[in-house]
Amino acid sequence: MKKLETVLSPALLSLTDVKNKTVVVIDILRATSSICVAFNTGVAKILPVSTPDEAKLFKDFDFLCAAERNAEKIEGFDLGNSPKEFSNPLLADRNIAFTTTNGTKAIKLSKENGANIIAIGSFLNIETLVKWLQKQNDDVILLCSGWKDKVNVEDTLFAGAVAIELKASFSISCDSTLLAMAAYTSVKDSLQEFILQSSHAKRFEKLGISTDEVSTCLQLNTAPVLPLMQGEYIINCTPQEGM
Incomplete structure (x- = not known):
């Protein structure tokens, strides 16, 4: 039976054999949520890059450039890391070079470690x-x-939610997965209230970012897309109905 594991931080990924496995990258607040919204809006492809300077290089190739550090949009870039920015219909058919504090780092690390497939989850x-x-x-x-590289609440809870849905199809003996499942089960009925107590929500509060940003990222199935890495790019690979 195929196995399901959870890695609670990119700092722990080196302890896990990634080769020939599918890695689902999770950054609920907010990179993977923004990526899903972008493809639901009609963005053509997203290039995850390591630094803002690297993102800027792609302006000459008709890319929009999106950059965030420490939860704030970097001045001079077209976009930051808010799902609301990525819902603009004018983004349809555009390419975006994207760098964030945590999510794009995890995507690139998965690729460097030899993942067979990299999917985006939110x-x-x-x-x-x-x-x-x-x-x-x-x-x-x-x-x-x-x-x-520190564990956070929202990503762990999402991992638990996914694991609960997959437990009939996968073998689960990973302690991190069991913890995530137990955590999600215990707070699922008050998920937003719980996450608003988290360090990341408090970080938003200090920066004047509305709690609506958290609400947006916790909505279920509002961007029903399947972003996957294809070479260096993330593209929308949403299956056709019936497939």
Whole structure:
């Protein structure tokens, strides 16, 4: 039976054999949520890059440039890391070079460690993601982006939510997965209230970012897309109905 593991921080990924496995990168607040919204809006492709300076290089190739550090949009860039920015219809058919504090780092780390497939997970596409994972033959790793290599609440809870949906299709003996499942089960009925107590929500509060940003990232299935890495780019690979 295929196996499901959870890695609670990118700092722990080196302890796990990633090769030939599917890695689901999770950054609920906010990179993977923004990526899902972008593709739901009609963005053509997203290039995850390591630094703001690297993102700027792609302006000459008709890319929009999106950059965030420490939860704030970097001045001079077209976009930051808010799902609301990525819902602009003018983004349809555009390419975006994207760098964030945590999420794009986790995506690139997964690729560097030899993942077979890299998928993007959020509450906004959870149903589409779960249905796709159930049909895959690979073992799966749920990689939480965390905050600067520290474990965080929102990514862990999402991993738990996914694991609960997949437990009939996968063998689960990973302690991190069991913890994530137990955590999600205990707070799922007051998920937003719980996450608003988290360090990342408090960080938003200090920066004057509305709690609506958290609410947006916790909505279920509002961006039912399947973003996957293809070479260096993330593209929308949403299955057609009936497939």
